[in-house]
Amino acid sequence: LVFTEEDKYGLYSNLLFKYFLAEGVVCGHDLFVASARDHPDNILKELPAPLLDDTNRNELGEEATAVKSQDFQDSMKIAWRYQNLPKMEASPTTSTKFGHYYDVSKTMSPELSRSIKWHSFYLPEELSSQPKMKTCNMKSAYARLLHSIQRIIYQEGFDGSDPQKKQKNILRIGIQSLGSMLWGDDICSSDTPEDIHSLTKFLYVLRGLLRKSLSACIITVPAHLIQNKAIMERVTNLSDTVVGLESFIGSERETNPLYKDYHGLVHVHQIPRLNSLICDVSDTKDLAFRLKRKLFTIERLHLPPDLSDTVSRASKQDLAESAKLLSSGCGAMAIGKKHLDF
Amino acid sequence: QGKFTLLRDTRTDGSFLVHHFLSFYLRAGCKVCFVALLQSFSHYNIVAQKLGVSLTAAKERGQLVFLEGLKSCLDLLFGEKEEQPGQPSPLQFMSESTSNLKALFDFVRTSLTPTGSDSWKGSVLLMDDLSVLLSLGAAPVAVLDFIHYCRVAVCSQLKGNVVVLVHSNEDSEDEENELIVNSLCHHSDLILWVEGLATGFCKDVHGQIKIIRRVSLELTAEQDRVQIYQYKIQDKNVTFFARGLSAAVL
Numbered sequence: 319l320v321f322t323e324e325d326k327y328g329l330y331s332n333l334l335f336k337y338f339l340a341e342g343v344v345c346g347h348d349l350f351v352a353s354a355r356d357h358p359d360n361i362l363k364e365l366p367a368p369l370l371d372d373t374n375r376n377e378l379g380e381e382a383t384a385v386k387s388q389d390f391q392d393s394m395k396i397a398w399r400y401q402n403l404p405k406m407e408a409s410p411t412t413s414t415k416f417g418h419y420y421d422v423s424k425t426m427s428p429e430l431s432r433s434i435k436w437h438s439f440y441l442p443e444e445l446s447s448q449p450k451m452k453t454c455n456m457k458s459a460y461a462r463l464l465h466s467i468q469r470i471i472y473q474e475g476f477d478g479s480d481p482q483k484k485q486k487n488i489l490r491i492g493i494q495s496l497g498s499m500l501w502g503d504d505i506c507s508s509d510t511p512e513d514i515h516s517l518t519k520f521l522y523v524l525r526g527l528l529r530k531s532l533s534a535c536i537i538t539v540p541a542h543l544i545q546n547k548a549i550m551e552r553v554t555n556l557s558d559t560v561v562g563l564e565s566f567i568g569s570e571r572e573t574n575p576l577y578k579d580y581h582g583l584v585h586v587h588q589i590p591r592l593n594s595l596i597c598d599v600s601d602t603k604d605l606a607f608r609l610k611r612k613l614f615t616i617e618r619l620h621l622p623p624d625l626s627d628t629v630s631r632a633s634k635q636d637l638a639e640s641a642k643l644l645s646s647g648c649g650a651m652a653i654g655k656k657h658l659d660f
Numbered sequence: 661q662g663k664f665t666l667l668r669d670t671r672t673d674g675s676f677l678v679h680h681f682l683s684f685y686l687r688a689g690c691k692v693c694f695v696a697l698l699q700s701f702s703h704y705n706i707v708a709q710k711l712g713v714s715l716t717a718a719k720e721r722g723q724l725v726f727l728e729g730l731k732s733c734l735d736l737l738f739g740e741k742e743e744q745p746g747q748p749s750p751l752q753f754m755s756e757s758t759s760n761l762k763a764l765f766d767f768v769r770t771s772l773t774p775t776g777s778d779s780w781k782g783s784v785l786l787m788d789d790l791s792v793l794l795s796l797g798a799a800p801v802a803v804l805d806f807i808h809y810c811r812v813a814v815c816s817q818l819k820g821n822v823v824v825l826v827h828s829n830e831d832s833e834d835e836e837n838e839l840i841v842n843s844l845c846h847h848s849d850l851i852l853w854v855e856g857l858a859t860g861f862c863k864d865v866h867g868q869i870k871i872i873r874r875v876s877l878e879l880t881a882e883q884d885r886v887q888i889y890q891y892k893i894q895d896k897n898v899t900f901f902a903r904g905l906s907a908a909v910l
Contacts, residue, residue: 468738518795523737526730529700548834552795555827556698 335492335538435474439466457513460520464527467491471531489533496520497539514549521556560588661782662815666848667825668841671856672867674825676893678788679704681823683713686723690820691780693771695764697729697792710896723780725771729792751796761798761806769813772820783820785810790844791827791837800836804843811847849874857890865890868903 441459456464471489497517528535541550541562554560565582667677675698682704685692696704705715718724732751751764772783793803807824814820828841845851851872857865873885889900 464737468734515795515797519797522730522792522796523733526734529730530734546833548832548836551829551832551834551837552791555791556795 335494335536437466437470439463456519457516460516463493464520464523467524468527471527471533487532489531491528491533491535493535493537495540496537497544514546517549518552518556521553525556554588557588559586561586661819661821663821663849664811664815664847665821665823665850665852666844667823667852667854668828668845669825669854670828670830672854674827674852674854675699675788676898677852677854678786678823678825679707679711680898681784681786682715683708683711685784685786685821686713686715686718688782689723689780690782690784691723691725691772691774692718692784692786693725693727693768695727695729695768695785695787698788700730701726701728727767733796760802761793765806765809765813768810772814772818774818783814783818785814785820785822787822787824789825789827790840794834794836794840800839803840807844864892866893867891869900 439462441463474489524535527533539553544550562585563582564585665681667674667681669675682692682694686708694704701715708715715724715726719726729751736751768785772785774780774783790803790807793806794800798806807822810822814822824844826837826841826844828838832838851870851874853870853872854867855870856867868888868890871887871889875884888903890903891898891900
């Protein structure tokens with residue numbers, strides 16, 4: 319279960335959300351898209367087109383499993399993106415390279431996006447339909463979504479309930495902006511929400527569904543709006559992977575020379591530890607992302623070498639403080655807070 | 661015998677201790693009731709096989725009673741058949757507005773009560789993990805009551821052991837969770853506290869473990885004994901060493 323916290327304006331998390339779905343299309347997986355805000359048809363029309371140049375290797379797939387978490391910045395709104403790691407027996411039926419590249423300046427051709435089977439859940443339409451269902455005291459929107467997902471999993475045989483079905487496929491589920499007010503939940507708008515357990519119950523049941531079937535799920539959540547931090551801690555506990563996206567738009571980091579090449583940071587708060595005592599940690603914990611005209615990349619954050627003599631003391635201090643927070647991945651920088659001038 | 665062990669983790673994942681205790685008690689020949697709320701059966705099974713124990717075999721010979729929380733919850737929400745009145749689902753508190761965990765306790769008690777043909781060396785209740793119950797809607801007082809009932813039933817009456825995993829954070833804003841953790845700390849006989857290193861991530865030392873033996877509970881005017889080790893988790897076991905003496909340094 320991948321849980322993503324959105325960046326403040328939702329730009330980049332939307333992009334990653336679409337990447338996840340686009341990867342599903344290219345791999346031939348089935349898709350399930352749920353949203354309360356944009357109609358899933360529109361989301362599907364805007365998926366980025368795959369780059370069919372076979373010589374490129376995609377790092378996007380690797381970054382999902384590779385990073386480690388970093389300290390919080392209190393003043394920043396942290397966007398988390400969770401990447402879903404599927405509990406799957408069969409690996410996807412693709413070539414040996416891991417994932418694909420996408421060109422964000424073009425949208426995927428309709429023939430390609432219609433080549434797979436996809437299901438949608440658009441909340442305003444679903445609310446009007448009537449059937450009663452068991453809700454376990456959850457908000458009805460969440461309960462409907464769960465019933466819808468479970469129905470698809472059962473009908474399409476993703477949970478192995480149909481032994482006749484020879485072709486095993488994977489269901490990629492994408493849920494956009496969960497927990498926002500459009501889902502009928504007030505955790506994003508009030509300090510003492512009416513029902514703080516709805517979201518966590520939803521995640522628990524979703525986790526059960528994912529474990530029982532060949533599916534993967536990505537959820538984006540506007541975490542910066544959630545006032546009650548206890549919910550975020552519980553949610554982290556219930557998810558496999560937790561990733562945060564923090565964009566520099568509108569923050570003081572936008573003009574910080576440290577970050578001039580990048581558009582934001584990626585914080586990985588948790589990586590899954592499934593079926594084993596250990597988990598796969600990499601050396602780097604600092605990742606930043608940038609959106610070029612065609613490509614969205616996530617890279618190691620490295621500090622440029624400190625060559626200039628004329629850097630003023632204030633910014634040196636800033637850089638040094640940031641250097642303290644970064645781990646061993648970056649080059650040599652002053653560790654101390656004070657810059658001694660002789 | 662009759663001990664309550666608390667596994668606590670902060671800033672890291674202490675589930676390796678759960679795997680350890682599971683295989684330890686199964687190998688020792690005890691009857692184990694494992695309430696697994698966070699992961700699926702196959703996850704525990706695969707890790708247990710690496711540690712040399714087969715959970716499926718243990719289940720078949722009746723040594724292990726496994727409650728897979730994720731599956732029960734799905735049955736509760738999506739199950740079509742009505743439950744028999746004598747056997748409510750252990751996770752029933754999720755769908756009712758009364759948040760008492762009596763059904764869960766009854767499940768635990770019936771699974772550990774020895775039947776005539778049993779010859780196990782002891783009873784053990786293992787829980788992974790308690791903090792999830794709060795996420796599912798149980799009130800903190802209900803959780804504490806549940807643990808209290810379990811202690812009475814398992815530790816006092818059956819002379820068995822109880823091992824429970826909880827998560828906690830230092831600056832946690834989850835007050836309900838902190839309440840439970842603090843309360844359990846006071847009542848435990850043994851606390852294994854796993855923490856991530858204060859200095860940050862390290863490839864060779866995954867964290868430190870503090871072992872606190874609550875000797876002070878025995879009213880002999882002794883202080884609790886605390887030992888601290890650091891550890892590194894490998895694929896099939898965990899190595900412990902004194903602080904600062906990791907193999908990478910020596």
